[in-house]
Amino acid sequence: MGGEGAQTNEIECLRAALDDERGAKKVAAGAADRFRDVLSECLGYGDENPGDDVLVRDLRAHFGKAGPEPTRWRDFCAGALATLDQINADRMSTPPGQGGAA
Numbered sequence: 001m002g003g004e005g006a007q008t009n010e011i012e013c014l015r016a017a018l019d020d021e022r023g024a025k026k027v028a029a030g031a032a033d034r035f036r037d038v039l040s041e042c043l044g045y046g047d048e049n050p051g052d053d054v055l056v057r058d059l060r061a062h063f064g065k066a067g068p069e070p071t072r073w074r075d076f077c078a079g080a081l082a083t084l085d086q087i088n089a090d091r092m093s094t095p096p097g098q099g100g101a102a
Helices: 001-044 051-060 072-093
Strands: none
Touching: 001 051
């Protein structure tokens, strides 16, 4: 019977952590949207949001940066997300108890 209580407690902790993560993502998304709105207004677009690529291009031009935007950080993030997707897909395709990540 002690095992059930421990599992229930672990499930509750995991649910709380998931709720915290979802809340943090919602706050971050709201902050990013607000930042885009303010940046759009500062760059003269008013209430219009022209898109991230246009904002980055105009902001770089404002500070005298020429040439294409450095993409090292975006490439790293895209690679990390692809790896995460692959790990999650592997976990979903492996039946429980037959190897794979636990």
